[in-house]
Amino acid sequence: MDPKVSKADADLRKMLAEKRIKSVEDRRVGSEVFDQKTLKTLYKLANSNYINILNGAISTGKEANVFKGIHEDGHIVAVKIYRIATSDFKKMQYYIQGDPRFRVRTTNKRHLVDDWVNKEFRNLNRCLEANMDVPKPVVVKNNVLIMEFIGDEDGNPAPTLKDHGPEDPEAMLEILIEAMKKMYQDAQLVHGDLSVFNILNHHEKPVIIDVSQSMVVDHPISMELLERDIENLLRDFKKFGVSASSEDVKKEITGKIESNSSILKR
Ligand SMILES: Nc1ncnc2c1ncn2[C@@H]1O[C@H](COP(=O)(O)OP(=O)(O)OP(=O)(O)O)[C@@H](O)[C@H]1O
Ligand SMILES: [Mg+2]
Secondary structure, three states: OOHHHHHHHHHHHHHHHHHHHOOOOOOEEOOEEOOHHHHHHHHHHHHOOOOOEEEEEEEEOOOEEEEEEEOOOOOEEEEEEEOOOOOOHHHHHHHHOOOOOOOOOOOOHHHHHHHHHHHHHHHHHHHHHOOOOOOOEEEEEOOEEEEEOOEOOOOOEOOEOOOOOOOOHHHHHHHHHHHHHHHHHOOOEEOOOOOHHHEEEEOOEEEEOOOOOOEEOOOOOHHHHHHHHHHHHHHHHHHOOOEEOHHHHHHHHHOOOOOOOOOEEO
């Protein structure tokens, strides 16, 4: 193993081991404070060699933090850690109810978050099987999801489409509609929170992320969510100078239109 990585490995193990036994006031990873159980989960993932070190935070959100982790062999992974305390349980319950893959365990918030993260992991796998460009999931444990890092070799994460618009918006929108079609028809999922915030611009190739709330198509509200996703995406792309009819895009995604006919208004 690269000596730098093995030093980092030793540091993480030491750090996590110490955190496990320290007081409630000291539960930090970087500048983040996590509960004991989350630290224990990270420690176990480190012990199983999924991550050797957590360094730079990529994103600090309301519900989840995404860190760069270094895997045993030195390559970077993305580590998404859901916070138990600030998670929106109402939203999670709303989205998880009616999904035949999950039994709702409404009484235990931690279990609900764990189910939610598990749902993201399984949804990523379904998207991958449908040949979509999504981060490849590596492992899920409790409230921690490890997945492929989307970015360059120097460790710079790919920007979102919000921060880095497409050079060729028309081409990008076509790829995204094709991706939504694969998601709907092959993965049998609807994203549910699709916008420029949840699409990474990886060297002009769109990579869809954040599929925790994504729903199976036979869920009662999936069509409503698909329509909202289309509206949001088209609104974002209008700002980039491309227009399309949401009805036509919906037909294309759900398979009710000849796939060759162009639906973009030029
Ligand atoms: N696999 C990845 N590779 C590189 N960067 C990533 C990856 N996954 C997420 N990110 C970065 O982390 C950010 C947040 O990720 P994500 O959208 O999955 O979380 P979130 O659920 O929106 O979090 P919150 O709602 O709490 O802000 C993304 O906008 C992106 O910048
Ligand atoms: Mg997001």
